[in-house]
Amino acid sequence: MILTLPIILPFFFAIVMMLFWKNYKAHRIINLISSFALLVIAVSLFIMTNNYGIQTLTIGNYIAPFGITLVSDLLSSIMVLITSVIAFGTSIYSLSTIDSENEKFGYYPLLQVLLMGINGAFLTGDIFNLYVWFEVMLISSFVLLALGGKRQQLEGAIKYVTLNLLSSALFLAGVGILYGLAGTLNMADLSLKLSSIPKSELTTIVSILFLVAFGIKSAMFPLFFWLPASYHTPPAAVSAIFAGLLTKVGVYSLLRVFTLIFVNNIEFTHTIILILSGLTMLTGVFGAASQMEFRRILSFHIISQIGYMTMGLGLFTKLAITGTVFYIIHHIIVKTNLFFISGVVQKYSGSYKLKDLGGLYKIYPLIGLLFLIPALSLAGIPPLSGFWAKFLVIKAGIDVDQFLIVAVALFVSLLTLFSMIKIWNEAFWKDADNTNQNKEKLTLVNTVLLFLPIILLALITITIGLNVEPFLNIAEKTADQLLNKNQYIEAVLGIVK
Amino acid sequence: MDFLLVLIIGLLYTAGLYLLMRKSFVKVIIGLILLGHAANLLIFLVGRTTKGNPAFISSNGLIQEPFADPLPQALILTAIVIGFGVQAFAIVLFKRTYQSINSDDLDDMNTTDSMD
Numbered sequence: 001m002i003l004t005l006p007i008i009l010p011f012f013f014a015i016v017m018m019l020f021w022k023n024y025k026a027h028r029i030i031n032l033i034s035s036f037a038l039l040v041i042a043v044s045l046f047i048m049t050n051n052y053g054i055q056t057l058t059i060g061n062y063i064a065p066f067g068i069t070l071v072s073d074l075l076s077s078i079m080v081l082i083t084s085v086i087a088f089g090t091s092i093y094s095l096s097t098i099d100s101e102n103e104k105f106g107y108y109p110l111l112q113v114l115l116m117g118i119n120g121a122f123l124t125g126d127i128f129n130l131y132v133w134f135e136v137m138l139i140s141s142f143v144l145l146a147l148g149g150k151r152q153q154l155e156g157a158i159k160y161v162t163l164n165l166l167s168s169a170l171f172l173a174g175v176g177i178l179y180g181l182a183g184t185l186n187m188a189d190l191s192l193k194l195s196s197i198p199k200s201e202l203t204t205i206v207s208i209l210f211l212v213a214f215g216i217k218s219a220m221f222p223l224f225f226w227l228p229a230s231y232h233t234p235p236a237a238v239s240a241i242f243a244g245l246l247t248k249v250g251v252y253s254l255l256r257v258f259t260l261i262f263v264n265n266i267e268f269t270h271t272i273i274l275i276l277s278g279l280t281m282l283t284g285v286f287g288a289a290s291q292m293e294f295r296r297i298l299s300f301h302i303i304s305q306i307g308y309m310t311m312g313l314g315l316f317t318k319l320a321i322t323g324t325v326f327y328i329i330h331h332i333i334v335k336t337n338l339f340f341i342s343g344v345v346q347k348y349s350g351s352y353k354l355k356d357l358g359g360l361y362k363i364y365p366l367i368g369l370l371f372l373i374p375a376l377s378l379a380g381i382p383p384l385s386g387f388w389a390k391f392l393v394i395k396a397g398i399d400v401d402q403f404l405i406v407a408v409a410l411f412v413s414l415l416t417l418f419s420m421i422k423i424w425n426e427a428f429w430k431d432a433d434n435t436n437q438n439k440e441k442l443t444l445v446n447t448v449l450l451f452l453p454i455i456l457l458a459l460i461t462i463t464i465g466l467n468v469e470p471f472l473n474i475a476e477k478t479a480d481q482l483l484n485k486n487q488y489i490e491a492v493l494g495i496v497k
Numbered sequence: 498m499d500f501l502l503v504l505i506i507g508l509l510y511t512a513g514l515y516l517l518m519r520k521s522f523v524k525v526i527i528g529l530i531l532l533g534h535a536a537n538l539l540i541f542l543v544g545r546t547t548k549g550n551p552a553f554i555s556s557n558g559l560i561q562e563p564f565a566d567p568l569p570q571a572l573i574l575t576a577i578v579i580g581f582g583v584q585a586f587a588i589v590l591f592k593r594t595y596q597s598i599n600s601d602d603l604d605d606m607n608t609t610d611s612m613d
Binding site for chain 2: 131154158165166180233
């Protein structure tokens with residue numbers, strides 16, 4: 001029962017909000033309640049999964065390979081948990097940053113539908129159902145992105161919509177061929193059926209179809225162009241939740257299908273993933289180094305960080321998968337926080353462009369400090385969470401003698417530090433030219449609401465960094481579960497292989 | 498029949514991808530729609546086509562082999578509905594953009610990718 005709640009709850013509250021469509025002020029309260037309830041449920045789901053093993057639920061009592069199964073293994077429950085943390089943060093942050101124009105057009109209901117789509121994608125155990133959740137997530141993200149209707153937003157939305165629809169069409173074709181090949185859509189059953197097909201070339205071809213489809217969603221090289229074209233256009237709260245969660249749904253799907261279903265031809269598929277990871281890291285970080293706009297720099301850094309996550313998948317050892325899982329946890333929190341801070345900077349100085357910014361540290365030292373925590377964590381400075389995440393994937397690379405990718409990863413993290421310092425120098429350190437008059441005056445309540453989620457996420461980053469052991473253990477346990485796919489199959493199909 | 502479907506699917510994919518690479522909004526949308534159709538037909542085909550034998554159980558409780566697999570058709574129905582919604586949204590988005598920038602040329606939409 002608890003398995004359906006992360007999906008049903010946001011949906012229910014979205015409907016409630018739509019009943020009070022005109023009264024958009026009530027949306028704020030309902031949205032907060034919903035996000036908090038989601039957080040509670042996600043925590044209990046995670047504790048349940050961690051203590052009692054993989055949880056499953058077959059919808060409508062159709063037995064496993066025929067009906068749609070919801071599965072919560074450690075990876076799914078961790079993702080749902082982080083989603084709810086980010087959702088809660090974004091809900092608070094939205095209160096003081098989203099203008100009433102957007103609220104009138106249903107910003108909060110859309111946010112909840114987006115969460116429903118994301119949670120559905122994480123929890124489903126059926127590959128076609130995954131497609132459906134992707135679409136739910138996409139359509140609400142389309143509207144959230146275009147809401148407000150500024151020229152920039154519309155242009156960004158067109159690029160985002162077109163490329164994501166292309167990806168969906170490819171995903172759908174892949175699902176179709178996979179069904180023709182194995183005669184099932186249940187992921188656990190697919191894993192069983194495909195492992196009995198002896199080294200079929202067709203399976204490899206389908207796996208590449210999935211790699212391209214999920215590669216577009218997760219913004220891997222060379223399929224990332226929609227991301228830097230669109231993520232800097234919507235309000236900061238929307239960018240933040242997109243940056244934190246949407247591409248990671250792609251990474252999650254890659255992680256799921258390439259540990260569970262497509263493991264017949266590892267030396268081929270996972271080598272491709274590894275090469276693409278290296279290129280993703282490099283292009284992302286070079287893109288970021290050449291940009292001079294706060295959120296565009298951060299957008300390009302999403303791409304380069306995706307490379308680290310898929311690098312762990314490409315190496316495909318236990319330590320590497322541990323690194324990937326840890327990296328996802330670290331990255332979602334840090335990246336969302338950086339986008340939150342970019343919004344604060346915009347509030348206080350009226351611009352996202354680095355050349356218009358300056359002198360912020362002198363006036364608001366707190367913002368500077370709060371920026372440094374996630375920024376240095378992103379670059380991998382010990383003892384913050386990013387250091388451990390990078391350490392794990394790089395150690396995994398050294399262990400299997402993949403020195404080239406290790407060199408790339410180290411080089412990229414150096415350049416990450418460079419562009420974080422660039423933001424610091426330009427926005428916080430250099431002398432301000434006080435020509436910009438777009439500043440907003442904030443009330444005390446709004447200021448608290450603005451900083452609360454940022455401080456919360458910064459504290460989580462520091463906690464992960466200083467108290468790494470429990471997080472590492474969970475990530476290791478998750479990797480163990482992902483690599484021993486029999487556990488998953490057993491839990492879903494209820495048979496011992 | 499199967500061979501014909503293969504040809505049509507190939508044609509739809511080719512036309513869809515070609516149109517996606519054009520500059521005009523309308524052509525891009527038509528390209529997306531064609532790609533959706535191609536994927537739907539592909540599912541239909543790889544789900545094996547069976548002529549004239551739906552998966553109905555007759556009054557004696559038996560089912561006549563070989564019968565058509567109903568699942569791919571259910572998948573296609575779902576995909577059509579989703580595709581319909583998404584395409585409708587895309588059309589409105591393109592129209593709204595056209596009103597905003599007064600051009601239907603994708604090359605004019607470069608403000609989000611410019612450097613400053």
